[in-house]
Amino acid sequence: MAKKAIDKRKQVTSKNAEEARKPLAEIAPAQGVRPEMKPSVILVGADKGGVGKTTIARAVLDYLASNNVVTRAFDTEFPRGTLHRFHPDLTSVVDLTATSDQMRILDTLNTEDVKVTVIDVRAGGLTLALHALEDTGFLDAVHEGEFNFLIFHVLGSSIASLDEIEEIAPYVEDGHYFLVKNHVNDTTFFEWDPITHGKYFEKVVTTGELTIPKLNEMSYEQVEIAGVPYSTFVADKTAEGHPARQSFVLRGYVRTWLNKIADEFDRVDLLGLVAPRNNAKSGKAGK
Amino acid sequence: MKRRANVFFVCSPSARVGVSTTARLLTDYHIFTNAPVIGFETDPHEPRFAAFFPDYVQVIDVSDIKGQITLFDSLLAPDDTTKIVDVWHRSFPRFFETVRDIGFIEEAERLGIEPIILYHADASKIALEGALALHEQWPGVTMMLVHNEGASPLEPQGLELLRNYPAQGNFVVAPLPAPVAKVLDDPNLSLATFLRDPPMDMSIVVRAALKAWIGPVFTQFQSFELRQRLESSAYLQ
Numbered sequence: 001m002a003k004k005a006i007d008k009r010k011q012v013t014s015k016n017a018e019e020a021r022k023p024l025a026e027i028a029p030a031q032g033v034r035p036e037m038k039p040s041v042i043l044v045g046a047d048k049g050g051v052g053k054t055t056i057a058r059a060v061l062d063y064l065a066s067n068n069v070v071t072r073a074f075d076t077e078f079p080r081g082t083l084h085r086f087h088p089d090l091t092s093v094v095d096l097t098a099t100s101d102q103m104r105i106l107d108t109l110n111t112e113d114v115k116v117t118v119i120d121v122r123a124g125g126l127t128l129a130l131h132a133l134e135d136t137g138f139l140d141a142v143h144e145g146e147f148n149f150l151i152f153h154v155l156g157s158s159i160a161s162l163d164e165i166e167e168i169a170p171y172v173e174d175g176h177y178f179l180v181k182n183h184v185n186d187t188t189f190f191e192w193d194p195i196t197h198g199k200y201f202e203k204v205v206t207t208g209e210l211t212i213p214k215l216n217e218m219s220y221e222q223v224e225i226a227g228v229p230y231s232t233f234v235a236d237k238t239a240e241g242h243p244a245r246q247s248f249v250l251r252g253y254v255r256t257w258l259n260k261i262a263d264e265f266d267r268v269d270l271l272g273l274v275a276p277r278n279n280a281k282s283g284k285a286g287k
Numbered sequence: 288m289k290r291r292a293n294v295f296f297v298c299s300p301s302a303r304v305g306v307s308t309t310a311r312l313l314t315d316y317h318i319f320t321n322a323p324v325i326g327f328e329t330d331p332h333e334p335r336f337a338a339f340f341p342d343y344v345q346v347i348d349v350s351d352i353k354g355q356i357t358l359f360d361s362l363l364a365p366d367d368t369t370k371i372v373d374v375w376h377r378s379f380p381r382f383f384e385t386v387r388d389i390g391f392i393e394e395a396e397r398l399g400i401e402p403i404i405l406y407h408a409d410a411s412k413i414a415l416e417g418a419l420a421l422h423e424q425w426p427g428v429t430m431m432l433v434h435n436e437g438a439s440p441l442e443p444q445g446l447e448l449l450r451n452y453p454a455q456g457n458f459v460v461a462p463l464p465a466p467v468a469k470v471l472d473d474p475n476l477s478l479a480t481f482l483r484d485p486p487m488d489m490s491i492v493v494r495a496a497l498k499a500w501i502g503p504v505f506t507q508f509q510s511f512e513l514r515q516r517l518e519s520s521a522y523l524q
Binding site: 216218219247248249250251252253255256 | 352353355356359360363388389390391394
């Protein structure tokens with residue numbers, strides 16, 4: 001499937017690719033999209049469940065919001081949605097394999113007031129999602145420079161995760177591909193020996209690696225129960241904006257954790273990748 | 288002038304330098320002056336401070352998140368009550384890492400609560416390094432040096448060491464003769480009650496020595512408090 005994917009993307013004159021790209025090409029000139037306002041898609045996924053990809057997606061949304069980047073999100077955990085529970089105002093639940101939902105996401109990428117789209121891919125669905133994006137011509141459009149494409153590949157702790165890298169490598173050549181080690185769920189990542197590391201990592205060009213630090217279980221659990229964005233929890237508010245009266249200690253730990261994640265995103269210049277014109281000084285989680 | 292809401296961290300990275308004695312003296316001072324006070328004991332194995340004030344002091348395990356919540360959320364409660372924390376020397380580094388990680392100092396200052404570090408000096412390098420590290424982390428926090436001459440006597444050259452501490456002032460606790468110090472070990476002896484109504488069955492000599500020992504310490508606390516009130520007075524800004 002990998003070789004087929006590469007060949008397909010390179011055949012830009014193929015009938016399917018041209019037809020798939022038509023709606024995007026027709027929309028972009030009509031809205032007068034300027035090069036410096038290129039829309040960005042951030043795909044957060046893993047081919048394994050329980051590695052914390054929705055945690056990462058939530059952290060990305062919080063980071064972008066704190067830096068005044070207008071964002072929308074799609075939760076592909078159809079039909080219920082997990083990301084949607086925490087960010088209902090920003091998030092729509094979709095089925096990425098359904099044409100109608102593909103159109104809903106991709107045909108609206110150039111919406112004037114929302115330049116950044118985060119897609120939280122359902123567990124085990126990263127390869128499928130990339131395949132769908134390939135089929136719709138989105139990856140061709142990325143290749144042509146119409147969109148910024150970032151992939152946050154959340155890794156599990158076993159060697160099986162490294163096999164995932166090989167599978168999706170062909171789809172991410174034109175994107176910014178980040179490997180994410182998520183310590184939130186107490187995963188211990190072994191340091192791959194140089195031979196193993198070389199064997200897998202030489203097959204893919206990565207923009208960088210992100211390390212998400214551990215948040216203690218009680219704080220994590222309390223945010224889950226509260227069902228609000230991390231920054232709302234830190235601000236001690238409910239979803240409706242009322243005082244939540246959460247423990248200061250737990251809020252403090254979440255604030256520090258968010259700030260460390262913001263430092264990681266700053267380090268890889270995430271703002272510069274998604275919103276070059278809005279690349280203001282990074283905003284840390286509020287006091 | 289309204290009494291400020293203070294949180295005192297009574298601490299040292301070294302053992303047996305008089306930390307619990309200071310915590311006790313400070314608590315008794317507040318009780319003696321009818322000021323609301325509560326205390327927190329962080330040594331779960333040998334809770335000496337808590338033993339003297341069962342009605343005022345809680346024993347907290349700060350290695351546990353639940354203990355941290357009980358402690359730090361209480362310290363920030365807007366109840367105009369002075370809080371005194373006896374920081375166990377073994378938990379000293381981890382305790383202040385937690386203070387840093389949760390942003391306690393910043394939140395306390397935002398709420399108008401003043402954190403004060405009562406740092407116990409001794410001749411060791413580790414004690415000086417601990418004080419310098421705290422000062423570097425929170426340069427705006429008041430640090431008062433406590434020198435317990437009985438628990439941590441210093442040679443004349445050692446006294447020079449005290450000049451290196453980044454403290455705004457200091458308290459001195461004089462040494463006590465052994466027979467008098469032994470009386471202090473009685474958990475039923477309340478120093479506040481002793482000052483108001485000394486027990487008649489106590490040796491006159493011990494009574495006088497104890498009074499002479501407590502008096503100067505309480506005077507220092509009183510001066511510190513008065514200076515704080517004057518510095519924060521709106522009339523003198």
